Structure formats: C-alpha cells, structure tokens
Amino acid sequence: MPIVLISSSPHGVGKELARELERKTGWPMFSREQLVEQAHDQGIKLSRLETSIVKSPVIPEKLAREKELYLAFVTAKLCENAREGNLIYYGRAGHLLLPGVSHRLRVGLGVPRQMRVDNVVHDLRLPPEKAAEYIDQLDGDIEKWVHFVHRQDARDPVQYDIFFNLQNMSLANAAVLLCDTAELPDFRPTPASTKRLDDLYLAARAQLRLSEDEHTRGLDLGVRAVGGVVTVTYMPRQEAAAQSISQVLQDLEGCQENVCTMAETNLLWIQEAFDPNTENFKQITRLAQRWGAAVELLRLVPRSGDAPVPTASQAQEEPRSQKPVKQVYTGGVEDDDTEAPADDGGLADTQEELVAIGRSAGGFTVVGGTHEIIEAVEGNSHYSLVILGNLFLDKAAETRKRQTRELGLSIRDRLKAAVITIDELQSRFMFGKKQALKALVYAAALVCLYTAVFHFQDPILNLLGGELHAKWKWAVAITVVVFVPLVAYTYSTVTGLLLKLIDID
C-alpha cells in the first residue's frame, strides 16, 4: 500500500481530505504543521528560513543549510513511519517529498478560490476583499517557498499522480477514489522502492546526526546513501572535520560503511557501463582533481523503448537505485533479494578506483530514463557539471546522439547544471595537442597585435586623438570597437588554455 502525499494549500481542504481518508483506511496521518513544530523543537530555524524566502531574493549560506536540515527532518519522519506501513501526509508541496519512491501516491487538489476565501473569512474573521488579498499573498509566498526548497514549479501537472478538481466533486467521493487508486498495483511497494525509501531514510538520519554533533555542526556537507553506504562530501576548508564525520556516523543504525570525500563541487557521470581503465575515466578524474570535485556515478539502465528492457522480474527485483554489487553487505544473513544483478556495469570497480584516488561521491543505478534520473539526483543536485557518457547503446548512432542530446537538455533544464557529452570533454576542458596548437596560433596572433600597436605608437595615437582623428572620427570609433574585443578574445583564449595546462580554471 502506498504513501499518500497530499499537496494542499492553506485554507484549502487538504486537511479534510486527509481526515476522510484516515477515517476510511485507518492509516496514520501526519500534517506539515506537526512536522514543522517537531523540527522547531529540534532547533531547526524554519521560521527564519520562511521569512528569508519571502522577504529576500538572496538566501544566506546558513539559512540554505536550514533548508537541507528541514528536508532531512521531514524525510526522516516520513520514512520512519512509512517503513512500518502506510501513511497519509498533507501539507504544502507534500507531493514533492520522498523523490524516487515509486509507491508514493502524489495527490493534487484544485480548490475553488471562493471556497478558500470563505474559509479565510470564517477562520480569521477578515472581510472578503482582505481575505482574497491574503490568499493571493499567501499563494505567492508558497510559490517562492516551493521554488527555493524543492526547485520545482508546484503547478506542474507532471508532478502529480492524481489531481482532484473539487469544483464539482465532494470530498467524500474524492476520498473514495483515492482509496481505490491506492489499491492499484502501481502504488504497491516493490523491493526497489523500499530500498529507495531506506536510502532516503539513512541519508536523512546521517544528515541530522551530523548537524547535531558539535564537531560537524554547521559544515557544508553533501550526504547520500545507497545500500548502507553513506557518502559525505565536505569543503576543502573544512578538512579538519573529515575524521569527525566518520566518527559521528560510526554508530548510525543501518550505516555499514561511510566514505568522506573532500570536494568543492560534484560532477555527475551518467553512463550505461563504466570501466576505470578507459581514457574517459582518466579525463574525468583529471578534471575532478583540477576542480577539486568529487565524481558521482550514475549507471543508467534504460527502460523499454530506450534500450534493452530489464525483464519483468528484473524490473521488480532490481532496485531503482542500488549500490554496486561488490559492496552488498549481508551482515552474515542473506538478503531476501537474492537476484541482485551479477553484472553491475563496472560500477563497483570504477567506484573503488575513485575512492582510491580520493574523488568518490558515490554511485548508483537507475532503471528508466530522464524522469528517473532527475528524481534520483534532485535532492543532491549541486553539480557543476553533468557528463553524459555512452548511453542508449543498443540504438543506431544517429538515434543515440539524438536521445543523448534530449536527455542532456532535460537534465540541464531541471538541474540547472552544465551538461556535456563525453566527446566534448576533451575540447571543452582538457589540454591536448589541438589545444596546444590553438594556444600557439592565438599567442602568435597576439604578439603580432601588440607589436604592431606598440611599434607604431605615433601614427596610432594620431589616429586616436590627433589630426587624423579629426578627419576620421567615426571610422576611428568603429575601428576601436571592433579591434578591442578581438584583442580581448585572443588574449583570453591564450590565458584560458595556459591556465588549463597548469590545471587552474
């Protein structure tokens, strides 16, 4: 049975629908208000964050961390209860919680505006005009909240599994429909979705634990968990904290292993199969070392229509996000999921290699396509670069190219990160023979330009501000405007390439 996440606006009827569903099913119900109160008791300064989001276009670093903590807190609470069975949650942007868990049922509500205005008039005893203004203001503030906290547009219909327009439907009937929908096999937990839930739970608890400890509190950390392995990335300036991170996570329940990597940013490498002995791997690790970045591996197993389809049993058994096979920890007891795939597409080996060179930000497998990739990485989407490796391998070259390009555009649009293909890596970021030749040609051109100007100073100054200038004012002005960017472009190309050569960019 599913986790029902009802997205409701204040003074709407989300609470009533949730209650009706609770009455019919007997499932435990949680509201955002409850969780916010508990988060506040835990010392998460949510009111400051809310005020900041509404009042200021820029959120200070400290409050941005509060956002991460709040999300971790809510995720931990929901996972804790969802692991024991079903649950109902209602509140602002509820449908955006627990990304990647396929047995959540995301419910949207279209409540007539007048109904909400009437509710405000009743609840707050405001005149109708003021109530309408209040609702508009509130909706605007919530839009900003969703935008900042979830980086999503709450009005996007793709985010919902079911949407009720309550203009012509009673709450009771909506609840009946919801009960029926919840029974559908699409929303039943699978081993994959349960594992995803476990991963989210572990990552959230790890994040909360790190925020509570005096040695690790206030650090800028990226926390991910896959199959019992918690990967934490921390900033170079917080190097001293690395040891503490491992100690803090040592007795965390469910954490079998933790990897701490110093990184200023993350690179996400998406590919169907990895091999640490390839030139691509060398290029990416070199770039990571240059940028002080950690590399996160995402092995994509395309679903039907995109690539070889996993069989029905595989689709059920293979987790949507799973840790590499070699790291499967059994604790001496074999897992029920005995059909873990033998071929992990080189994920484990590549990850091992990344750990060895100190650039690992974890790795996992995603079955599906663009939507699944985004869901899997969204909560941790501080990537400075997404690299699309060899994908859609069963397709013809042209189709592969097109599908890779489309995937890149979608990822760039949603994650707001730069996306390149592996083929572009060399020309864009590395220094090879071609780049050396380019640097030489541009440097030669630059020397010519500077020599010409400084060798013929007198005629040039005459042209810029002397008698010649008086005769050819417009021509001189246009020449300056054309010549200057030429110099800037040539010199910046040379500088950029040389800095690339010494690994600074």
Place this chain on the structure above:
Amino acid sequence: MHHFLVNFIQIDVGIALQVVLLGFIGGVLSGFIGSGGAFFMTPGMMNLGVEGVVAVASNITHKFGKAMVGSRKHGEAGNVDKKLAVCVLITAIFGIQLAVWINSFLFKGGAGHGAAKGAGANLYISLVFVCILLVVALSMLRDVLRPSGEGEEGSGPSRKIADFLARFNLPPMIHFKVADTKVSVWILAPVGIATGYLAGTIGVGGFIGVPAMIYVFGVPTAVATGTELYLAMFMGAYGALSYAFQGFVDIRLTMLLYLGSLLGIYLGVYGVKVVNERYIRLVTSVIIILCVLSRGIAIPMYLRQLGYLAIDPGWDKYFNLVSKFFLFASGSTGTLLILYHVIRAYRQRRGIQKSLRVIKPVSTQTV
C-alpha cells in the same frame, strides 16, 4: 612630442609594467568581488598621470571587451535576462551620453578659472568616485559587521524597496521571464540612467546596476550579475564608441590592462570558490574604502589646480604619491590575500585529495 600626446601619456617600460600590474590587481579584485575592477584601475591610471577622462575612456573600452568574453559564459549558465538587459540599456544610453558630455565639457576647460586642462574633469570624476563608492563600501561593511544573529534574522538583501515600489503598480509594467519579476517602466528608467551615468563617469556602473536589480527590481543575485555583465558589454561598446569618437581612448592602456586583468580575473574567480562569503565582503569593503581614501587625498591637488585652494604646487607630488601609495597598498594587500587563498587551495587540491573510507566491523553493525 607630438601635439596629440597632450591627451595621451608617454608610455615607457616602467609605466607599461605599472599599467599591467594595475590590470592584474584590478582583474583579481574584479574576479573576486564580481565588479569590473574599474574602482581600482581608473584612479590607478590617474595616479600614473593619465588624464581622468582618458583613464575612464580607456577603462570603459577595456571593460567592453572583457564583458564580451565573460558574458558568453554567464549566458551558457542561463543567468542572463536579455529582455531586462535591453530595457536597462535603452535608458542607460542616455546616462552614458550625459556622462560623456559632462566629462568632455569639463575636460575642455568648462570649469573656467583658467584652470589646468583636465583638472575640472579630474575633480569631478574623483568627487563622484568618492561619494558613490563610500556609500557602497560602508553599506557592505555594515552588513559584514552586523552581529551574526542579527544577520541571520535580516537574512540577506531586503525586498522592502522592491515590495514598496511594486505596490504602486505604475503602468506600463514589463514582465521579465528569466528574472521572474515585473518592473514598472517608470522605475526601470531612472535606474538605467543612473547605471549608464556612473558607467560613463567613473566606469563602475555595476556597483549601482547589480544592487538596483536585486533590491529595486527583486531579481535573483545570479541573474542580476549575469545580466549586468551582458549589459556592460553593450554599455561598454557604446561608451567606447562615444569616447573614441571624442578622441579620448588610449588603446595602448586598454591593451596593457588586458595583459594583467584577463589573467587576474581567472585567479580572482578561483579565489571566490575557496573563501567564505563573509570574508569576501569584508575584503571587498576594506579595499574599496582604501581606494576611496586614495582618491580623496588627490582632491586638494585638483582644487588647487582649479584655483579653489591656495597651496604650494610643490605639494602636488606628495598628494599624488600618498594617493598612489594608498591605492597600490589596498590593491596589493587585497590581491595578496586572495592569491594566498588561491595558492593554498591549489596546493590542497593537489596534495590532499582524499576519500576517507570507514567500513564498520560486522559485529558492530546494526541492520
């Protein structure tokens, strides 16, 4: 010496190296702070004997080429609202034109009193520089020195002005999709004119443009910075065209500035990644205050040249020297601090690349 060298200085190796150094320091500060670096380079060139108007003209030309190269990268990152940039640009052109006209008028002896040529323009540029940058630096310093608790409560730039102005809803309103905000033309126009005027007068339009976009229009910071750079490209082109038409652009200075600045800017940007936000703002405000002080010290010299102050002309070189000292001291100290962090981070990256892996012994695991 040819007669046209009245506007342009003689450049020997020493001067050339100093201009390259100015460019380098300006570039590092520019990459680190996110401004154009003109607040350092313009007075620096004036200290080297370059006429104020020529310093401004050469710097705005330099800024044009630099912005053209830089705005490409911002565009790729989706931080540019082209519609907003075009709207601000249309109004900014009036501001630039006004600045060019005033500067040219004062340079050609508009100040009267039989003053030394250029002294009026120099005084005017210095006064605008001191007033504007003092306000910017003190506001920034106040933010940095605010107790941390209060800082959190205040939580970043306020939207008070943007919200207050939005209430009036003065039509016509323009919606900017990338910046995700609506602005009245009546609010946009004065901001554009002010940005253009300052860019044309002292070459630091970004100091007004970026905060105005954030505080007055309510534009997100990243978009404000990207849009300003895009805008700077066109304003720079227009400024360069106008000043070149008037005969004030010294392309040699522009080229020498590039030699330092385009290298420095990479290092400055690298520095931003490794230094925390509060420190960046502290360093920035202190550097700007020292630059203001440096320019302020030169003001009595221009006042004397204009006949407003009766002091010994022999003192000019001391004013100039002290002014130059403060400018280079502030720039060099700031740059050294930034470079120190850059080198430290670079060595850290190379030396301490590590992933610490801890696997729990099976007996201690709780599953």
